[in-house]
Amino acid sequence: MATGSLLPVLLALLGALLRGAGSASTSVRPQEAIIPRGGSMNVTCLATCDQNATLGLETLLTKKLVSNGSNWVTYELSGIQEDSTPICFSNCGDSQTGASISLSVYSFPEYVELAPLPQWQPVGENFTLHCKVKGGAPRSNLSVVLLRGKEVLDRWPVKGHPAEVTTTELARREDHGANFSCRTELDLRTQSLGLLQNSSATRQLQTFVLPEIGLHLATPRIMEVGTQSPVNCTLGGLFPASEAQVFLALEDQRLEPTVKYGNDSLCATALVRVNAGEEGIQQLKCTVTLGNRSRSTRETVTIYSFPAPNLTLSESEVPEGTMVTVECNAHPGAVVMLNGSLAGTLGSSARFTLNASEEHNGSNFSCSAVLEVDGIKLYKNKTQKLLVHYGPRLDESDCPRNWTLQEGSQQTLKCLARGNPTPQVKCHRIGDKALLSIGVQKTVKRNISGTYNCQASGYHGVVTCKVVVNVNYHDQNNNMVIIIVVAAAVFLVTVSTAVYLYNRQRKIREYKLQKAQEACNIKLNTPNTPP
Numbered sequence: 113m114a115t116g117s118l119l120p121v122l123l124a125l126l127g128a129l130l131r132g133a134g135s136a137s138t139s140v141r142p143q144e145a146i147i148p149r150g151g152s153m154n155v156t157c158l159a160t161c162d163q164n165a166t167l168g169l170e171t172l173l174t175k176k177l178v179s180n181g182s183n184w185v186t187y188e189l190s191g192i193q194e195d196s197t198p199i200c201f202s203n204c205g206d207s208q209t210g211a212s213i214s215l216s217v218y219s220f221p222e223y224v225e226l227a228p229l230p231q232w233q234p235v236g237e238n239f240t241l242h243c244k245v246k247g248g249a250p251r252s253n254l255s256v257v258l259l260r261g262k263e264v265l266d267r268w269p270v271k272g273h274p275a276e277v278t279t280t281e282l283a284r285r286e287d288h289g290a291n292f293s294c295r296t297e298l299d300l301r302t303q304s305l306g307l308l309q310n311s312s313a314t315r316q317l318q319t320f321v322l323p324e325i326g327l328h329l330a331t332p333r334i335m336e337v338g339t340q341s342p343v344n345c346t347l348g349g350l351f352p353a354s355e356a357q358v359f360l361a362l363e364d365q366r367l368e369p370t371v372k373y374g375n376d377s378l379c380a381t382a383l384v385r386v387n388a389g390e391e392g393i394q395q396l397k398c399t400v401t402l403g404n405r406s407r408s409t410r411e412t413v414t415i416y417s418f419p420a421p422n423l424t425l426s427e428s429e430v431p432e433g434t435m436v437t438v439e440c441n442a443h444p445g446a447v448v449m450l451n452g453s454l455a456g457t458l459g460s461s462a463r464f465t466l467n468a469s470e471e472h473n474g475s476n477f478s479c480s481a482v483l484e485v486d487g488i489k490l491y492k493n494k495t496q497k498l499l500v501h502y503g504p505r506l507d508e509s510d511c512p513r514n515w516t517l518q519e520g521s522q523q524t525l526k527c528l529a530r531g532n533p534t535p536q537v538k539c540h541r542i543g544d545k546a547l548l549s550i551g552v553q554k555t556v557k558r559n560i561s562g563t564y565n566c567q568a569s570g571y572h573g574v575v576t577c578k579v580v581v582n583v584n585y586h587d588q589n590n591n592m593v594i595i596i597v598v599a600a601a602v603f604l605v606t607v608s609t610a611v612y613l614y615n616r617q618r619k620i621r622e623y624k625l626q627k628a629q630e631a632c633n634i635k636l637n638t639p640n641t642p643p
Contacts, residue, residue, distance in 0.1 A: 136159065136160055136161040136162075136165065136202065136204030136205070136207050136209060137159070137160045137202075137209050137211075138157065138158070138159050138160075138167075138200055138201060138202040138209040138210050138211045139157075139158045139159075139160075139200070139211050140155060140156070140157055140158070140198075140200040140211040140212065140213045141155075141156045141158065142155075142213065143211075143213055143214065144213065144214035144215070144216070145213065145214075145215055145216070146215075146216040146217070146218055146250075146300065146303050146305070147192060147215070147216075147217060147218070148217070148218060148219065149192070149193055149194075149217045149218065149219035149249065150191060150192065150193060151192055151217075152188060152189060152190040152191070152192065153188070153189055153192070153215075154178060154186055154187065154188050154189075155169060155186070155187050155189055155198060155200070155213055156184060156185070156186045156187075157169055157184065157185050157186075157187070157200030157201075157202065157211075158183065158184045158200075158202075159183040159184070159202030159204060159209070160183070160204075161183055161202065161204030161205070162204075163204065163205065164182060164183065165183050165202040165203060165204040166202065166203040167180070167183070167184065167185040167200070167201070167202045168185075168200075168201055168202075169185075169187045169198055169199070169200055169201075170198065170199045170200075170201060170210075171189065171196065171198035171199070172196070173189045173190075173191070173192055173196060173198065174189065174190050174191050175187045175188065175189050175190075176188045176190070183202070189215075192215065192217055193217065194217055195215060195216050195217055195249075195250070196215050197212045197213065197214060197215065198212065198213050198215060199211070199212045199213075200212070200213070216250055217249055217250075218249055218250060218253070218298060218300060218305070218308075219247060219248060219249045220247070220248060220296075220298065220308065220310050221245045221246055221247045221248035221254075221296050221310055222246045222247035222248075223244075223245075223246050223247075224243065224244075224245050224256075224294060224295070224296050224310050224311065224312040225243070225244050225294075225312050225313070226241065226242070226243050226292060226293055226294045226312045226313070226314075226315050227241075227242035227243070227244065227315075228315060229241075229292060229315045229316070229317050230317075230404075231318065231403075231404065232318050232319075232320050232402075232403030232404050232405075233283045233287075233317055233318065233319050233320070233403075234283065234319070234320060234321070234322070234403065234405070235283050235284060235285055235287075235319050235320065235321045235351065236282070236283065236321075237282070237283055238280045238281065238282055238283070239280070239281060239283055239317070240278055240279070240280055240281075241258050241265070241266075241278065241279050241280075241281060241292060241294070242276065242277075242278045243256055243258060243276070243277045243278075243294035243312065244274055244275070244276050244277075245270050245274060245275040245276075245277070245294075245296055246273075246274035246275075247274075248270060248275075248296060248298065251269075251270055251271070251275075253298055253299045253300060254269070254270040254296060254297070254298050254299075255267055255268065255269050255270060255296070255297050255299070256268050256269075256270055256275070256277045256294055256295070256296055256297075257294065257295045257296075257297060258277070258279050258292075258293075258294050259292065259293050259294065259295060260281075260287070260290055260291075260292055261290060261291055265279060265281060266279040270296070277294070283317070283319045284319065285319060285321070285351055287317050287319045288317070288318055288319040288320070288351070288352060289316060289317075289318065290316070290317050291314040291315070291316055291317075292314065292315050292316075292317060293311055293312050293313070293314045293315065294311070294312045295309055295310065295311040295312070296309065296310045296311075297309050298310075318355075318403070319351075320350075320351060320352065320355065320402050320403040320405075321349060321350060321351035321376075321402075322350065322356075322400070322402045322403065322405050322406075322407060323347065323348070323349040323350070323407070324407070326347055326348055326349060327345070327346075327347045327398065327400060327407045327408070327409045328345070328346050328347070328409070329343065329344070329345050329396065329398045329409045329410070329411050330343065330344040330345075330346075331343040331344075331384070331396050331411045331413055332413065333412075333413065333414060333486055333488065334413070334414045334415075334416060334485050334486050334488055334490075335384065335386050335413055335414070335415055335416070336386070336415075336416055336417070336418060337386055337387065337388050337390065337391065337415060337416065337417040338386070338387070338388070339385070339386065340383045340384060340385035340386075341383070341384055342381055342382070342383055342384075343360065343367075343381070343382055343383075343384055343396060344379060344380070344381050345358060345360060345369070345379070345380040345398035345400070345409075346377065346378065346379045346380075347377065347378055347400050347407070348374075348376060348377040349376055349377070350376050350377060350378060350400075350402060351376055353373045353374060353375065353376050353377055353378050354373045355402060355403075356373075356378055356400055356401065356402040357400070357401045357402070358371050358378065358380040358398065358399070358400055358401075359397075359398070359399040359400075359401070360380060360382050360396075360397070360398050360399075361396070361397050362384055362386075362394055362395075362396050362397075362413070363394045363395060367382035367383075367384060368382060369381060369382040370382070378400070380398070384396070384413075386415050388417065390415050391415050391416060391417055392414070392415055393412050393413070393414050393415075394412070394413050394414075394415055395410050395411075395412060395413075396410065396411050396412070396413050397409075397410050398410075414485055414486045416483070416485045416490075417443065418443050418446065418481075418483045418485075418490055418492060419443055419492070420481070420492040420493070420494050421440050421441060421442040421443075421446070421448055421479045421480075421481040421492055421493075421494050422440070422441045422442075422494070423438075423439075423440045423477065423478075423479040423494040423495070423496045424438075424439050424440075424496070425437070425438055425477070425496055425498060426438075426439075428496065428497070428498060428499065429498075429499040429501070430468050430498075430499075430500060430501070431468075431500070431501045431502075431571075432468060432469055432470065432500055432501060432502035432572075433467065433468065433469070434467075434468045434500075435465055435466070435467055435468070436465065436466055436467075436468050436472075436498060437463060437464075437465045438450065438451075438463060438464055438465075438466070438477050438496075439461075439462070439463035440461065440462050440463070440479035440481075440494070441460065441461045442460040442461070442479075442481035442483075442492070443460065443481065443483065444460055445460070445483060446460050446481040446482060446483040446492075447459065447460065447481070447482045447483075448460060448461065448462045448479055448480065448481050448482075449462070449479070449480045449481075449482070450462040450463070450464065450477070450478075450479050451477055451478060451479075460481070462479070468498065468500045469500065469502070470500065470502045470503075470530070470532075472498055472500050473498070473499060473500040473502065473532050474497065474498070474499065475497070475498050476495045476496070476497050477495065477496050477497075477498065478493060478494070478495045479493065479494050479495075480492070480493050481493075499532065500532060501532050501533070501571045502530075502531055502532055502571060502572070503529065503530050503531020503532060503535055503568075503570040503571055503572060504529040504530065504531040504535035504568040504569065504570030504571070504572070504573075504574070504575050505529060505530045505531060505568075505575065506527075506529050506537075506566065506568050506575050506576070506577045507530070508577075510526075510527070510528040510529065510530060511526075511527035511528060511529065511537070511566060511577060511579065512527075512579070513577065513578065513579055513580065514579070514580045514582070515579065515580070515581045515582065516582045516583075516584065517556045517560075517581065517582065517583050517584070518556060518583070518584050519556055519557065519558050519583050519584060519585040520555065520556060521555070521556050522553055522554070522555060522556075523553070523554065523556050524551065524552065524553040524554075525548065525549065525550055525551070525552075526550065526551060527539060527550050527566050527579065529568030529570065529575070531568070531570035531571055531572075532571065533570065533571060534570075535568040535569055535570035536568070536569050536570075537550060537566060537567070537568045538550070538566070538567055539564040539565065539566040539567075539579060540564060540565055540567075541562045541563065541564050541565075542562070542563050542564065542565055542578075543562070546560075546562070548560065548564050548566075548579075548581070556583060557583070558583045558585045560581055560583060561581055561582060561583045562580075562581060563578055563579070563580050563581075564578065564579045564580075564581065565577075565578055565579075566578070566579050
């Protein structure tokens with residue numbers, strides 16, 4: 113026999129044992145119960161009566177008689193949607209008694225929803241977590257928990273239909289990318305049904321830091337038409353820096369920056385190119401956007417046009433004695449200097465005329481233009497070379513007229529002629545037309561002695577001059593006589609010295625001998641003294 117069918121029998125036996133204990137009464141089993149919404153349960157009504165009592169159950173719920181016996185009856189209640197208090201009653205003779213059951217219904221909320229979070233939330237500012245709960249019973253056992261990941265932020269009882277729970281949090285850097293949710297907890301542990309939980313979908317928060325100050329735009333103050341220059345836009349203290357967007361533009365010209373991100377900074381670099389027709393003051397703008405906020409800064413750039421000056425020579429290659437005009441013209445507003453000096457009044461044009469001569473050959477004429485833009489002086493230069501044809505000229509300083517050389521020495525003979533184009537010089541000895549080697553190092557020989565006719569051929573014809581070459585040398589016979597004479601002289605001096613020294617020594621010896629003899633004679637002639 114099933115456990116469910118034994119319960120009415122046991123209750124009937126209990127009622128029989130209580131008969132005669134006194135007046136009739138009615139009881140119900142169970143006295144209280146909690147079931148899920150829409151569920152079913154059995155309720156047994158019992159009566160204590162010394163005769164067969166009439167039993168019934170008063171309720172608006174759907175009921176069905178399951179079984180009955182002497183002084184007991186069991187009903188099935190189904191489709192229970194809300195709390196109710198069914199009443200069991202019994203009629204025992206003329207006496208009617210009753211007993212009620214406390215029937216509670218529990219259910220999960222129909223939905224638990226965390227309201228959308230801000231798409232971007234500034235760090236250091238408050239944001240709101242708003243959770244809405246619809247349904248759920250019993251409300252006395254229902255609460256809402258607000259979570260950051262698994263961390264409990266706040267807990268509130270559920271009140272109202274629907275219930276709304278709100279809490280405020282301070283956004284932090286570490287909250288970037290964190291998941292937030294709300295969870296309902298239906299605590300039925302006292303009914304041995306445990307803790308029933310239901311969670312909302314998670315919402316992810318994105319936090320950011322965009323400093324109020326510190327945005328710096330580095331750009332040249334001035335730019336020349338047709339050139340390009342880099343500009344840099346930097347900002348520190350960003351978080352997360354890699355999420356920031358940079359917008360750079362020169363007036364209506366949007367630039368394409370290359371952005372490098374650091375841990376908490378960015379540097380955007382772009383090339384700015386200016387074209388003709390954009391002269392004047394223009395605005396360069398940098399905007400950094402992060403989250404739902406932006407920071408901007410502007411700098412002014414002066415665009416100018418300043419081509420190099422135009423330097424012209426009436427002729428750049430002329431014969432000596434030709435009049436040449438040098439003229440320089442610069443961009444309007446510029447001041448020119450021709451060959452380092454202001455020519456005439458200050459202005460954008462200057463000129464002068466010269467009589468071309470040898471000293472002007474190869475001269476570089478320069479024109480310098482100065483233009484002031486936004487307080488900055490700019491310089492452009494142009495040079496032009498003048499070639500003057502002259503010569504040839506054979507001056508004594510370049511081609512000596514008299515050369516005295518030592519035979520056997522190494523010499524490079526130089527005879528130069530001036531002129532443009534450079535003249536060719538050749539020297540032929542008068543008489544035999546022998547060619548003198550010019551500009552080549554050679555050993556000097558006596559056979560190059562003589563008078564030469566040097567000829568220079570150049571732009572204006574031919575010029576000549578006479579050059580005398582003398583070579584000093586020594587005769588070998590004369591050298592031998594000199595050697596013999598010198599050797600004889602040395603021999604005579606040596607012999608004379610030896611004879612002189614010999615006679616001197618002999619005389620000294622004779623003198624000493626004479627003195628010794630005189631001393632001896634004096635001693636022999638002296639009388640002896642008596643003893």
